């Protein structure tokens with residue numbers, strides 16, 4: 001790395017050899033702990049420049065303190081989200097909605113979608129989510145004393161809930177899991193191919209729902225109005241694609257990291273199994289310790305930010321896994337304390353783009369853990385296997401073979 | 406005690422509501438209702454927990470304000 005030219009306005013002493021993509025522990029690593037690896041940045045300056053910190057190798061400023069990340073993310077006027085990351089994989093340029101819109105347009109779409117994902121709405125969805133978790137885990141329990149949590153539970157669970165939102169049955173579940181996988185881990189051929197399939201699928205579904213409305217998310221989107229007009233085809237697509245991209249691997253990875261932690265910490269595992277009331281609080285601590293998303297913003301003007309000469313067009317990275325290990329914000333940030341109180345972690349971001357699916361994600365994680373612990377006896381990582389973890393734009397875990405024989 | 410609600414800063418995390426749904430009321434989008442909250446005497450611990458749970462720092466605790474009951478009692482005396 002470091003072959004990337006550093007822009008002239010970046011003082012050389014502010015450049016650090018750190019990257020969420022290429023630093024130690026970021027590439028797929030057996031038994032890795034990418035979150036602990038990035039926590040090391042807190043030994044250094046609060047803000048620095050990383051010459052290689054996006055998937056396509058761009059440099060970014062790295063904001064390490066939670067307090068500074070809040071300032072960046074709450075100020076959408078100075079730090080814009082307008083990037084077309086997904087579309088650029090296809091060589092196109094349309095925004096995922098609402099993720100890549102800025103206020104005021106952002107707020108119009110957020111207001112439209114918020115009621116669908118509000119805490120109260122999620123309470124209504126809860127029985128369905130629980131039923132799906134139970135069905136999957138019962139099948140795993142009945143078929144042996146070992147499984148790959150990612151393949152057999154985490155992904156089918158989250159894809160299933162996504163399909164439920166879209167009013168679709170499970171028969172295409174494997175295809176969706178494949179797309180999600182290719183989009184995440186695929187090479188330069190597989191990624192755009194998967195992206196194209198997802199776009200085609202969303203376009204086709206939108207067309208179907210326009211012809212024959214049913215009671216589901218896509219029907220809501222094609223019938224919705226913003227500012228007295230229906231959504232354009234591009235807006236419908238941007239909204240549908242984001243739901244696919246945002247909700248699958250994030251929740252699956254959270255469940256994977258959580259169960260990996262519990263497999264390695266049998267005392268905590270036993271405690272949560274015998275006192276399931278603790279799972280809600282524990283899930284928050286695990287979201288703090290193992291968050292998955294790096295947020296990137298683009299500076300819309302020159303600004304001197306906490307000593308960093310940020311110039312218009314610079315990328316600014318706010319990685320939740322870094323904010324969540326900030327010693328100024330969390331006491332003993334690298335200690336996982338499942339009873340931690342006042343846990344104002346950044347896993348779902350700050351500011352107007354706060355994760356739209358956060359209430360649903362929280363319920364999926366808590367329900368997944370509750371039902372898993374209630375149905376699977378004491379489990380550990382299967383001997384001779386090693387979960388492979390990775391860093392990058394979205395942190396994750398590829399495989400998690402558990403054994404309860 | 407009073408909770409000062411900075412409505413513009415609320416981003417609908419609903420962490421306050423998760424602590425105390427009867428004190429922190431949300432609108433249909435899941436964001437806090439505008440207007441400061443006068444906290445009843447027995448609810449102070451719960452209310453301060455809820456306020457401290459806000460990731461955006463949208464809720465400020467004002468301990469100088471009297472609880473609504475005591476105001477009521479005082480005004481009757």
Ligand code: HEM
Nearest residue numbers: 098099246247250251254293295348349353355356357361
């Ligand atoms: C543990 C699981 C999840 C994590 C850690 C997570 C994290 C995040 C973060 C950090 C953001 C902010 C991005 C930014 O500011 O640029 C975000 C936005 C978003 N998330 Fe999630 N997410 C999760 C699950 C979900 C689920 C299940 C859904 C869908 C149902 C979802 C839908 C969205 C949407 C639509 C946005 C964009 C919101 C906006 O731009 O206004 N997420 N998520």
Ligand code: SF4
Nearest residue numbers: 415416418419421459
């Ligand atoms: S916790 Fe803060 S941001 Fe969340 S709903 Fe309450 S006031 Fe709003």
